Amino acid sequence: MKKCRSIQACTCALLFSAGVLPLAAQAQENSYDTEGVITYEQGNKPPIVTPPGTEGPEIKEPDVNPEVSPLMIIAATPIDFGQQENTTTAQTYYAKDFETTAKTGNDDKLTMENFVKFRDIRATDSREYKIYVQMTKQFTKDTSILKGAELNYSNLRLLTTSSNQDNMPALEDRTLASTIKLTPGVDGTSAGDPQLVYENNSVEKGFGIYDITFGEYGNNSKDSVKLNVPANLPILKGQYVSEMTWSITDTF
Numbered sequence: 155m156k157k158c159r160s161i162q163a164c165t166c167a168l169l170f171s172a173g174v175l176p177l178a179a180q181a182q183e184n185s186y187d188t189e190g191v192i193t194y195e196q197g198n199k200p201p202i203v204t205p206p207g208t209e210g211p212e213i214k215e216p217d218v219n220p221e222v223s224p225l226m227i228i229a230a231t232p233i234d235f236g237q238q239e240n241t242t243t244a245q246t247y248y249a250k251d252f253e254t255t256a257k258t259g260n261d262d263k264l265t266m267e268n269f270v271k272f273r274d275i276r277a278t279d280s281r282e283y284k285i286y287v288q289m290t291k292q293f294t295k296d297t298s299i300l301k302g303a304e305l306n307y308s309n310l311r312l313l314t315t316s317s318n319q320d321n322m323p324a325l326e327d328r329t330l331a332s333t334i335k336l337t338p339g340v341d342g343t344s345a346g347d348p349q350l351v352y353e354n355n356s357v358e359k360g361f362g363i364y365d366i367t368f369g370e371y372g373n374n375s376k377d378s379v380k381l382n383v384p385a386n387l388p389i390l391k392g393q394y395v396s397e398m399t400w401s402i403t404d405t406f
Contacts, residue, residue: 206266207314233305334351
């Protein structure tokens, strides 16, 4: 009889020990979701001008467009054809490369191709825009006009900084003019027709700051902006000045 009780006690102990394991294995989980929030508004910080396709240094000229906007022409280089002699024959003159200095540091000259700089930092889900240029004033000195003179741009390139390359529109989504010919109105003095320079057809790409250059400095930039002046113009001694107006629009 003692032996039997001992076996029963041992059996009960085993059953009790086995019953503890399932309770210890029952892990519990509980979770709670929270949100992170950031709110953006349209930025419109005044831009700076740097050499084409770079983030610096900031340069003194050309001046920044005072009409600051998220979609804007930032600046364009003035075109300098140098000092020439008057003549009775037709002439073609080529513009100099653009020279300026950095805003800070020494006064060493910086030379680069002529360019127009623009930006699109609109807080929008559509990036389409167009850029135009027109001759709004023929080369003029007082009442003397270079009537019939034509201004030609060629070898256009579209550049952006290395940090903005992911926003560059694909070739099939953009149209860049190969050449641009600018003339005044038919009367020789009024504004000429606007000429399409660049069109971005990409909905998603095109954000950031870009440059359209006329040639590449050290390569073909000195052949990329030219002025054709017809023969037998009575030209006065002194400086003739023209005006070209660059514009950017999201109106199609």
